[in-house]
Amino acid sequence: MELGDTAEEAEFRHALRAWLAGALPALPPAPDPEDWPARRAYDMEWQRALYDAGYAGLHWPRDAGGQGAPPGRHLIFLEETERAGAPYVGAGFVGLLHAGPTIAAEGTAAQRARWLPPILRGEEVWCQGFSEPDAGSDLAALRTRAVPDGNGDYVVTGSKIWTSHAQVADWCELLVRTDPQAPRHRGITWLALPMDAPGVTVRPLRTLAGTEEFAEVFLDEVRVPAANRVGAEDDGWRVTLVTLSFERGTAFAGEVVACRRLLRELAATARSSGRWEDAVLRRRLGRLHAEFTALWRLVQWNVSEAGHTGRQRCTGAPGPGAPGMGVPGTGVPGAGASVFKLRYSHARQELYDAAAEVLGPDGALDAAADWTAGRLSSLAYTIAAGTSQIQRNIVAERVLGLPKGR
Amino acid sequence: MDFRLTDDQLALRRGTRELLEGRTGGMPPRGGLDRALWRALGDAGLFALALPEAEGGVGLGLPEAVLVFEEAGRLLLPGPLAASWLAAGRLGVPGAADGTSVVTALDAGDGVPVEHLAAADRLLVLEGGAGAQARLARPEELCAAPVRSVDPLTPLHRVSGRTGAAAVPGAAAVPGADVALLRREGALLTAAQQLGSAGRTVELAxxxxxxxxxxxxPIGSFQAVKHLCAGMLERVETARSVVYAAALTENEDETAAAKLLADEAAVRGARDCIQVYGGLGFTWEADVHLHLKRAWLRAEQWQNTVTCEESLAAAI
Structure with missing residues (x-):
């Protein structure tokens, strides 16, 4: 057990801090959240700056164009960029955290060469085409059909939903059904869909926060070359599981640091407004302090486990009390990621609920206030990337070994 | 950073579990404090874990102590383990390290009844804030009446007054025994026991x-039951990461977070385990109630929920 930086880690942290101190003042002002092209441009410019400085794809393998750094290094990156107030991954999210790692793990040499460098350089944006109107938590129920046309292409018809960044994406990591006769987990294939292909229609959806954060994507006989298939035909479910565990394991790590900052702001507000004298509220904030302290340690725990296992399939579930929460032998964050995601998403909602109590009706009912916008957005956390109920099923079945059923 | 347990730490945990299960048959000892077992724990180095080898100790640190205390908590080992560990490792009380002397504690500030007073040989008195020194008294110097303890394995005494050295402020102070440090380490080792109990109740459920x-x-195939169990594991693993971290950082806020979350994992874990057991869980025969009762007791000792939350709030 060691939480401190190694000499290499300390050096990395130091150099990153120095670079951030110089790079951040040079950034243009943040774009209007409703202006998607501007958001894309801003996020891509930041990614390009990271690339030029040698900070792109830290945890990606070297043969995928990454730095091959241990996951601990990536954690330092998330910690330091958040502390310095650097931009988030934004429109680069799916490429850097879902599609890229999946292509790195499962793609051919040609596929890696085609898709990975533009992701790292901030040139191409990816979106995720997994969920469908009738396939949400039950993702394997997806019905979007891909039929081989005999000339090596697939013809894809169907619709996807809750697709973030679809408005500005170049590519979509798309799950399609290639064999309707096979058992439902077996007939699925992973395709890279060019978003400018004829037959692709994007219809933005308005979230309850009032912004157009995601979209519906309609596919009408869209031709996708067979060369765009990652992994074998009908093997897309397995390929997908790699992506999903990346999503749950690392995507929120930086946000824990952000939540600790938000909590400090909240306490400062409560102290200056007099709300701090309320012991119930004060203890509520004290508990949140414990919560985010523990969540950061949980991230470090999961990352330490993931950093020391090979990239193999999961062969067995650890019992309760087992030290490892990353699934042994997988090399990707495993069911431990579900525990983290479950805990974090509820903690984040609790933070914003506590904020409403600190601000009082005048602040909490003002939709223009940042805290209110955050409170609304936080409602997605227990739904997106696997609902809390699905996470609990995963923990119960894959970690605790309880029987499948209803 | 490498947060994983080292091979030595894994071996220590395994060895401790084997030792304790061998001595207890893997069941919570029903007879209260067992002096022979206490001696065996002393012989195995449990109390002297953090003492330098030159002083007859094992020369390990708090992270190792936490792993050992987690195992003790798993089996609901009765006795003032944290106080005796502090007496041996931090105060050099004769006989505490080898288990011939049982040391219990009175934390004057918190009003918690004293555990195992009748069985104890020495009494650690903690009072005062920053800079105060702990004092060492004799159990018979307390005017104390037995309480009918909620935990049948942990006898409690309510203190009404003191005589002798225990009554004199500053008397019998142990040089260098900083009260704040002892409170912090006592809280951490108690949190470790709570973590062990919480881990055990998930296994049982x-x-x-x-x-x-x-x-x-099987009732475990129903989501209503699954989600109870998943919640238990979520609390255990969250508490585990902060308990282990606090052992490494020795940070006051992190220790308060560890105690708060480990208390919650233990108390709610035992309750949920009783729920999963159904009618059986409500019986005296099933051990689960012992986990809940011990968890309630430990939650009040060495920083309770209010103390933890208030100190965490103050530290934001």
């Missing part, structure tokens, strides 16, 4: 849910 059948199938 899951084992039961796998075999107990209703509606023609």
């Amino acid at each position: 899951v084992a039961h849910a796998r075999v107990r059948e209703q509606f023609g199938q």
